[in-house]
Amino acid sequence: xxxxxxxxxxxxxxxxxxxxxxxxxxxxxxxxxxxxxxxxxxxxxxxxxxxxxxxxxxxxxxxxxxxxxxxxxxxxxxxxxxxxxxxxxxxxxxxxxxxxxxxxxxxxxxxxxxxxxxxxxxxxxxxxxxxxxxxxxxxxxxxxxxxxxxxxxxxxxxxxxxxxxxxxxxxxxxxxxxxxxxxxxxxxxxxxxxxxxxxxxxxxxxxxxxxxxxx
Amino acid sequence: xxxxxxxxxxxxxxxxxxxxxxxxxxxxxxxxxxxxxxxxxxxxxxxxxxxxxxxxxxxxxxxxxxxxxxxxxxxxxxxxxxxxxxxxxxxxxxxxxxxxxxxxxxxxxxxxxxxxxxxxxxxxxxxxxxxxxxxxxxxxxxxxxxxxxxxxxxxxxxxxxxxxxxxxxxxxxxxxxxxxxxxxxxxxxxxxxxxxxxxxxx
Numbered sequence: 001x002x003x004x005x006x007x008x009x010x011x012x013x014x015x016x017x018x019x020x021x022x023x024x025x026x027x028x029x030x031x032x033x034x035x036x037x038x039x040x041x042x043x044x045x046x047x048x049x050x051x052x053x054x055x056x057x058x059x060x061x062x063x064x065x066x067x068x069x070x071x072x073x074x075x076x077x078x079x080x081x082x083x084x085x086x087x088x089x090x091x092x093x094x095x096x097x098x099x100x101x102x103x104x105x106x107x108x109x110x111x112x113x114x115x116x117x118x119x120x121x122x123x124x125x126x127x128x129x130x131x132x133x134x135x136x137x138x139x140x141x142x143x144x145x146x147x148x149x150x151x152x153x154x155x156x157x158x159x160x161x162x163x164x165x166x167x168x169x170x171x172x173x174x175x176x177x178x179x180x181x182x183x184x185x186x187x188x189x190x191x192x193x194x195x196x197x198x199x200x201x202x203x204x205x206x207x208x209x210x211x212x213x214x215x
Numbered sequence: 216x217x218x219x220x221x222x223x224x225x226x227x228x229x230x231x232x233x234x235x236x237x238x239x240x241x242x243x244x245x246x247x248x249x250x251x252x253x254x255x256x257x258x259x260x261x262x263x264x265x266x267x268x269x270x271x272x273x274x275x276x277x278x279x280x281x282x283x284x285x286x287x288x289x290x291x292x293x294x295x296x297x298x299x300x301x302x303x304x305x306x307x308x309x310x311x312x313x314x315x316x317x318x319x320x321x322x323x324x325x326x327x328x329x330x331x332x333x334x335x336x337x338x339x340x341x342x343x344x345x346x347x348x349x350x351x352x353x354x355x356x357x358x359x360x361x362x363x364x365x366x367x368x369x370x371x372x373x374x375x376x377x378x379x380x381x382x383x384x385x386x387x388x389x390x391x392x393x394x395x396x397x398x399x400x401x402x403x404x405x406x407x408x409x410x411x412x413x414x415x416x417x
Contacts (some may be wrong), residue, residue, distance in 0.1 A: 006392065007388065007392045010388070010391060010392040010395050011373075011388050011391075013221070014373065015219060015221045016372070016388065017220070018220075022224040025224075026221070026224040026228050026239075027228065029225070029231075029236070029239050030228055030233050030236035030238070034358070036235075036238060036242065038399065039239055039242055039243065040242035041402050041403070041406070042243055042399075043244075043245070043246060044246070044344060044348070045363075045398050045399075045402070046367045047406050049348070049364060049367040050367060052246060052250050052258060052413055054249075054250060054253055055246045055249045055253075055259065056249075056259060056337055057246070057340070057345070058337065058340045058341060061241070061249065062242050062245055064267055065238075065245075065267055066238050067265070067269065067272060068271055069234050069237060070234075070291060072234075073276065074234055074273070075229060075230050075277060076231075076232055088337065089289045095254075099350045105226055130393075135377065150242075170351070
């Protein structure tokens with residue numbers, strides 16, 4: 001007998017043969033009586049080495065089972081409930097899983113879009129405006145409100161009123177014109193603030209507020 | 216190597232209608248199953264009957280076997296249930312069998328019970344087979360003997376044996392195969408001669 005085949009048989013008996021080789025050898029083993037007899041003797045050796053007594057080593061059990069099975073109908077693929085069917089449907093399982101994952105992702109995106117404000121611009125479009133805003137503070141955005149606002153991941157709306165920057169000369173003329181009708185206290189406060197540069201570039205709204213106080 | 220691959224490849228063949236593959240499973244596990252059943256029934260002849268019934272039940276139930284457990288584990292459960300049913304149906308109580316008992320006591324007990332129902336020629340042949348295998352093992356070179364004993368007696372995998380013997384796995388496979396070949400050369404003569412004698416006696 002082929003020595004390589006016998007070596008494979010020995011490894012298969014010990015469950016140490018690669019699956020692909022096992023498949024091929026199982027096919028041959030089921031048909032080759034000589035190989036089957038050798039396989040049976042390997043089992044006998046193991047029984048003796050393990051000193052398992054009380055069993056007949058030359059008993060007719062295997063022959064008896066084989067004889068009974070001759071009268072039994074051979075099992076067919078149709079009689080198998082799980083394994084072949086499972087193998088048959090296995091191909092669509094990854095496809096279904098991918099489709100499900102894509103569906104969940106699509107629903108999530110749609111949900112997030114519906115939750116976001118309609119006028120919200122993309123973050124990349126907002127960032128330059130915020131930089132500009134930090135360089136020149138818009139007069140219409142009250143600082144205390146933004147400082148008191150709670151932490152939030154919602155992108156704030158873009159201010160609809162653009163910052164109004166009043167030229168210094170125009171502002172000075174405006175202050176002088178209104179100083180004629182304003183009270184001395186308000187006039188002093190405004191002028192001192194203007195001269196010390198605290199309101200370096202006050203917006204027109206701030207000036208109007210002071211004018212109201214003066215009246 | 217993944218466990219139970221060889222059994223599973225045989226099982227799949229049986230499930231596809233190849234009865235010959237079931238013979239290989241019976242040959243591999245018949246002694247283990249008889250030994251197992253003898254914990255429940257009184258004598259080896261009866262144990263063989265129960266084991267035969269268990270194998271037939273396993274064959275018929277094989278379409279339901281999905282390979283979730285090892286084949287022998289599944290077969291073991293069938294055999295235990297068959298043995299318990301046999302005991303109940305024959306109105307016999309199971310033998311109290313202490314698994315912790317020492318091997319030598321167990322061997323003596325089983326041997327004693329076996330001799331009650333075994334035929335003389337069967338006993339002679341079984342003894343001859345044992346003597347032959349043991350003598351062949353004694354004649355093996357040390358490395359082959361160690362490899363086969365670690366495999367069969369200790370149940371170590373090839374990888375574990377390779378670590379124990381400090382050699383490659385391929386060498387272990389080769390040593391175990393050569394040990395089996397050496398034993399088998401002697402064993403074959405006994406089987407062939409024994410069968411001839413049995414026919415003469417019959």
